[in-house]
Amino acid sequence: MILVVNGDDCTFDVNPSLSIYEYERRYNRFIFKSYQKPRHFVRNWRLASKFNSSLCGRMVVDPSTTIYGLEARIAPVKSFPWHVTLLRKQKDLCNGILILSRWVLTIASCSVNTDQISIGIWNVNSLTSYEQEVKINKRFEHEDYNPWTAENNIALVRLQEEVKFNDYARPICFPTMETNFDAAAKCFVTSFGMTAPGSFMKGEFLRYSAVTILPQEACSYSRSLLSRNTDRRNICTNYDAATLCYGDDGIPLVCEVNGTYRLAGLFSSLNNLGDCITPYFPAKYTRVFEYADWIYYVIEKNS
Template sequence: MNFLCTRQGNISASLFLSLRFKSCLNSLICTVAFHVLTVSTSASVHMAFPLEDDDKIINGYECPRHSQPWQAFLTTNNKRWCGAALINEWWLVSAAHCYKPTLAVHLGEHNLSEVEGSEQHIKVAKAIKHPGYSPWTADNDFMLIKLQRPVQFNEYIQPIQLANSCAPAGSQCLVSGWGNLKISEVQYPDVLQCLQVPILSDATCRQAYKNQITSNMFCAGFMEGGRDSCQGDSGGPLVCDGVLQGVVSWGDECAKANAPGVYAKVCNYNAWVAEIIGKN
């Protein structure tokens, strides 16, 4: 998952920013470089820094073909970038940290190495980050994407409903994406990956991440680690009972014990989504 480290301290603290820079040679081959920066700060804070990289599914399974017809992936300059979810014929939702000036949307995909005849590739007319988004805390990591032309719905491409109410802890949900498959190396899959994950309680989420969790975030996954989303899945959907409850946002590395995935809480954004779509 996109990560970033945390910074915390009192009078004198160290800020550790773990930055990943992804370079995709083509849609299937990517390399990741790491750089760690340490600086001093006088503030007493806990902050999360999402990376300019997407997330992956670790220890999931191949989704049944076209079982997630709202699933999209974003490219920038023909490079694989992030996930997204289709919500109507013109609009998708993704993570704000996935923003790029030039984006394209790919729908109806399953195996990215094949021309399946079900694909629709459409350029983005505009991408609108939530006005409350903070790249420093990852709060309001939510973005709307409008297409240059409407999607043609069919058996392979369908929208998903936004959650009207927040899912309770214990809800079983499904996260999907074409992100990295490995914890210690880069291996991007050809086919869409799925993983069933439970929503964790707010108490468990805050225990894992201390003061980094806001009211616009929730955790889903396994405290024992081993299964998670990661680089390549950012912005992708977390679906519970057939509605979109989460957008893949950030985490402490991938599939790490006591560090579940963190998601933007979709149920908090219905009014803003309606406002933006109404004005655009």
């Protein structure tokens, strides 16, 4: 097998039991992977198939057909059943998304100090029988996460017990090589975060906003020198459709693909001053597919 390593062609004796991520970690070399198909070496294909089960990415209620508010739309009950709130001592800290019955994907800056998750919640001030709270068993931050630049801002959370799937709690579908997230895609973000700049009160209801994927060149460009680094591991959306602010860390960006929703990204950072998103700062997310090797590797090793 010929691998391109640091610009040079190198020959490796391939051990089929090792994933690309394991090669990169073991030999401390970046492997250029864009020409490979399939892109990800997964030893446990049964595990990989679970990421796209018949239940994933399906909502009982489509939010685009039911609007409970005006400017800030309140998500209907039974919509966005994959949205997860990460808690510490019963207080919500940030957000994540359910990808398997015992696994939640979030950002590294969000996973610290959390001890349980909540899923199926619609109104934070009104507990219901369909809300599930599950304790966190272990957290896995990306080894190369840089809190100063927000690079590799991604983490996995393993739950102590399985989330029970129903109309209120379901996993999101995982993106594949063929998944095309562009401006034509129907995409949403969801959050319990602050409802407006200058407000420090979190929202009572789960809210959603439709957003548009920006071209990569627009994602990389910012009119302010205060913005953080952006590369192909990020994905950006327009800033005028939703105000992203305090409490929105880790919110999922999901897009409809052939009738089901797939995970495109996780909101990874505000600007360096911690301000709300403005026209100077397109909303930046960690592009999940770029970390598929790492996600498969961690789950396979720790399930």
